[in-house]
Amino acid sequence: MDDILERFLRGERRALARVISRVENQTPEGREYVRALFPRSGRAHTIGVTGGAGSGKSTLTGALAAEYRRRGRTVGIVAVDPSSPFTQGAILGDRIRMQDLALDEGVYVRSMASRGALGGLAPTIDDVVAVMDAFGFDYVLIETVGAGQDEVEIAGTALTTILVNNPGTGDDIQAMKAGIIEIADILVVNKADHPGADVLVSQLQALLALAPAGSRRPPILKTTAIRGEGFGALADAVAEHRAYLESSGGLAEQRAQDARHQVLSIARAILLEQIRAATPAEELEALVLRVASRELDPHSAAELLAAAVRR
Amino acid sequence: MTAPATKKIRVLIAKPGLDGHDRGAKVVARALRDGGCEVIYTGIRQTPEMIAEAALQEDVDVVGLSILSGAHLELFPRVVDELKKRGVDDVLLFCGGIIPEDDTAKLEALGFTAIFRPGTNTQDIVKFVYEHVSN
Numbered sequence: 001m002d003d004i005l006e007r008f009l010r011g012e013r014r015a016l017a018r019v020i021s022r023v024e025n026q027t028p029e030g031r032e033y034v035r036a037l038f039p040r041s042g043r044a045h046t047i048g049v050t051g052g053a054g055s056g057k058s059t060l061t062g063a064l065a066a067e068y069r070r071r072g073r074t075v076g077i078v079a080v081d082p083s084s085p086f087t088q089g090a091i092l093g094d095r096i097r098m099q100d101l102a103l104d105e106g107v108y109v110r111s112m113a114s115r116g117a118l119g120g121l122a123p124t125i126d127d128v129v130a131v132m133d134a135f136g137f138d139y140v141l142i143e144t145v146g147a148g149q150d151e152v153e154i155a156g157t158a159l160t161t162i163l164v165n166n167p168g169t170g171d172d173i174q175a176m177k178a179g180i181i182e183i184a185d186i187l188v189v190n191k192a193d194h195p196g197a198d199v200l201v202s203q204l205q206a207l208l209a210l211a212p213a214g215s216r217r218p219p220i221l222k223t224t225a226i227r228g229e230g231f232g233a234l235a236d237a238v239a240e241h242r243a244y245l246e247s248s249g250g251l252a253e254q255r256a257q258d259a260r261h262q263v264l265s266i267a268r269a270i271l272l273e274q275i276r277a278a279t280p281a282e283e284l285e286a287l288v289l290r291v292a293s294r295e296l297d298p299h300s301a302a303e304l305l306a307a308a309v310r311r
Numbered sequence: 312m313t314a315p316a317t318k319k320i321r322v323l324i325a326k327p328g329l330d331g332h333d334r335g336a337k338v339v340a341r342a343l344r345d346g347g348c349e350v351i352y353t354g355i356r357q358t359p360e361m362i363a364e365a366a367l368q369e370d371v372d373v374v375g376l377s378i379l380s381g382a383h384l385e386l387f388p389r390v391v392d393e394l395k396k397r398g399v400d401d402v403l404l405f406c407g408g409i410i411p412e413d414d415t416a417k418l419e420a421l422g423f424t425a426i427f428r429p430g431t432n433t434q435d436i437v438k439f440v441y442e443h444v445s446n
């Protein structure tokens with residue numbers, strides 16, 4: 001292997017950048033890097049930032065990172081934007097909102113395209129986050145794609161999930177009802193300089209009051225990310241969430257749950273690859289057509305595919 | 312996770328200097344996106360240091376600079392310097408905007424492989440990137 005890992009371990013940012021690319025491209029070296037670096041991960045506090053398109057996730061991520069810098073901490077940021085389903089290309093524009101950090105040696109910002117993954121993240125997000133964590137950042141912030149209600153994947157990638165809402169948009173409460181509130185450890189009403197922020201806060205409070213007794217109520221905070229207002233309180237709330245996880249035993253439980261999810265989803269991908277490899281494309285196509293014409297049911301067809309692997 | 316190993320061409324489109332107009336840069340960014348590239352767009356008013364640092368952090372294959380202010384001979388050498396300082400010495404460089412023919416040789420000597428002037432078909436830029444970036 002080349003000397004990239006050595007340079008990575010010495011703290012060279014260019015080596016970090018190269019490692020991330022290879023991990024993201026799922027090359028054989030990339031897998032080796034993850035294998036070598038994973039044992040060093042698990043120290044950073046990983047924080048997911050999710051919410052609707054344009055809600056201010058990038059600006060807020062930048063402002064939260066700036067708050068950590070004021071506290072003398074280092075920050076890695078992964079910002080995901082969608083890939084085009086037609087061309088697989090992407091415009092990754094989250095950096096535009098993080099310009100104040102551009103030359104800060106304690107901050108590293110990486111843009112990632114979603115590359116077809118659902119759930120607002122990217123196929124290799126967990127590996128990339130582990131690599132950043134292993135590099136030694138105190139915090140790794142993860143900005144998801146600004147989608148509607150399918151951002152739930154972030155809860156399995158970050159220890160603390162921040163859900164960003166805006167006043168006056170009306171559909172936020174709707175999104176809450178759809179169940180997204182379960183993934184939020186902290187609720188933020190961003191763009192608090194706009195009218196209606198306090199109304200939204202009380203609506204959210206009313207909604208949270210319906211949660212089962214005894215369960216943790218996520219705090220609700222107001223921020224104005226473009227002015228950097230509210231970030232001391234937000235960083236404190238993140239720290240409180242971590243302390244809660246540690247004292248309630250939730251941390252170990254969450255880590256186990258995330259690991260279970262990750263291992264099973266990788267295993268699923270490996271098995272799918274094996275299934276594809278065991279059945280020639282024409283045979284698969286023929287089988288699929290038999291299902292399409294109702295000659296065969298999908299369960300029996302899938303059993304046939306699985307049986308081909310065991311042979 | 313199921314997707315096979317994929318290498319995407321990553322391009323940084325940046326606007327150094329103080330001119331506040333980035334329509335051209337955005338058109339190029341979109342053309343490259345439509346051509347299947349992952350384009351990192353950083354917005355206007357970038358210093359040479361910011362551009363080089365973004366190129367490093369994003370591990371791009373290509374850096375495209377767009378300029379209209381006429382300050383290219385002042386700013387582009389500084390971008391190249393800042394890239395070198397960071398060991399980013401293997402990116403494909405191109406530029407676009409209002410750049411007199413007379414400056415072509417100087418920019419080529421700096422390492423710019425192509426200069427796209429107003430009126431360029433954006434498809435030519437996409438083709439250029441694919442022809443010069445080895446996978």
Ligand SMILES: Nc1nc2c(ncn2[C@@H]2O[C@H](COP(=O)(O)OP(=O)(O)OP(=O)(O)O)[C@@H](O)[C@H]2O)c(=O)[nH]1
Nearest residue numbers: 053054055056057058059097146190191224225226
């Ligand atoms: N008034 C006001 N505008 C804000 C605030 N925070 C962000 N914005 C603006 O909202 C717009 C979107 O901000 P981004 O940070 O790019 O939002 P985002 O959620 O990352 O957007 P996507 O990644 O495209 O989904 C920008 O024009 C910001 O300047 C705020 O606190 N107040």
Ligand SMILES: [Mg+2]
Nearest residue numbers: 057058094143
């Ligand atoms: Mg964003």
